[in-house]
Amino acid sequence: MTVTSLSLGAPPAVGLGEKIWRVNWGLILVLTAIAGVGVLALYSAAGGRFEPWAAKHAIRYGASLVLLLMVAFVHPKVWLSLAWPLYVFSLLLLIAVDVAGKIGMGAQRWLVIGPLQVQPSEIAKVAVILVLARYYHGLTREQAGKFLYTLAPLVVIMAPVALVMVQPDLGTALMVMLGGAALLFVAGVRLWMFLAAAIGAVGCLPIAWTFMHEYQRKRVLTFLDPDRDPLGAGYHITQSKIAIGSGGLFGKGFLKGTQSALNFLPEKQTDFIFTTFVEEWGMVGACVLLALFTLVLVWGFSIALRSQHHFGRLIALGVTAMMFLYVFINTAMVMGLLPVVGVPLPLVSNGGTAMVSVMFACGLMIGVNVYRDAQLPLAR
Template structure:
């Protein structure tokens, strides 16, 4: 036995605990500033959507962001081993809440997506997006690399994803179901699942399209047909996207000016405070404003990848990549939807659209992302 061998031990090789001051220093304050700037754009857009009034959306959005900001920092300072241990409980609770929605949920705008708990109205599908990321990151953290690429080890996380997708589709909420499916698929890819499995899944999905079409609601079929031919029903199913295109196009390079958006102020633009908030913003601030906002989101995605690559534990890498993929899908689907590049599926723009559960779940996810950076050199047990 050599002297080097005698003098080494797991305890001595382990990194020293991170003190509270260093935890605060490790928080990515640049990312925090960008998130706050995006939320500020949301307050501005919601103020305009209400005709130059803080009520009913802008003031509420600002208060929600303040509460969510505190939540984000608290989550970021909690050791990832806690989230590793809570991944399954959070997932199970989110699934039970989705089941509860299908049984006793509140119906609104033709869908059953909300749970009413006292004065609060919660949309469990938004929570489920983050829960799926947590539980899949935990699952693959407990596997060896060669196991992650084997078919049998792919079945459990696939079932985790499909259970949530199925429950969300029943509500029905096609947009959220798409996000969970695509986000979960992206996480499986970075975890090491082989390409041939994705190709096989794609072929199977195409083969099931006739069945899926027969199970879709009439309004969903109309949205798909309108996407393929926007002029087939300009005053019916195509009204939303037609008005959105008019508003975006009329904004030009620098927009019509703050509080001067005609499509929004004259109520030609439906759901201007939620799904079509990007349209409301672009009509007034033009392409220049759109590029600034999309640039802020791009910074968030870049920082997300940077945090993932710096993490020295697999759970943190997968968690950061999963949150980053979720944020990218939010922005991509919403902006593509309002520009007519995708069917209208009801996906909000994160930190900008009005909505309490969506805002809190996004900020909770961002707290997890920042926490990966704070504890990037932590040593986590390999659990299943």
């Protein structure tokens, strides 16, 4: 009698129809709704015009949606094998930025490749998630909790953080660091290591202060005392608070935001797009948008719980943590709860590389559900 793979306990091959059924179409619908909010907000920020932001945002989302679906149907073993090459590629791009990147708004964060302007730090966020998921996929729970096995992941996280800080881009560096730490936590790293790291970070604050740029120091001081320089370093956050407060419960109405229309609100199409939206749609609109993001997070946790392989579970949790950090840091920043560090609101803020990286990451997460019962080799 021939022994089949099914009799050995291997899951049967998943057909194309079953793969299509396993795609989280509800999640894709929610992502589309969030991107639609972005188009509305950018249309309003431009004074009721599709140019220069809203039309490009819609086109980018359409192309990114195709990318998401392509990524979702790729077997996780492919991403398992490509994790390190993608990570090394992202580091090379970050080095290229530091050597010959485009300078804008006092920072060197972009590479100009023909007609495209790429921000490699956004790519690095996803690459770190892939490498850490691959690494911990090859460890037992006991090994993951040992300090010795934490050294390599720390290097993986801190290498792009250091390169991003050189640009300088404190917000993205913070995102990579916190996102990596979140993945270490769910992978099984012991709590005492996080406490030790936190104590060490507090002890290094005086040293870090000396290495910070002057504008970064001003942002921190303005966060601690918003009224110390209302027309200088505190101008951004002061105008943002005025716009959010003036929106009230139901907002001023579509295309009726004054802070944005009269250009009192800086970076209204990127970092402060949430403020632009809330001024016109009020607290109700803000709650609806945050509810959409919450659905994305809930779906991410659900996908992680259903995955039968550790690699997919860690990818889903890593992408979920990344989305949470995006939303939390951006919204807290524009409300004055955190210093202004330049983190976009995913799928709402204007920006091509950020959208592509977020949709690529969501494609990885949906792919985990499509291949949730796949058998993957152990590799580090």
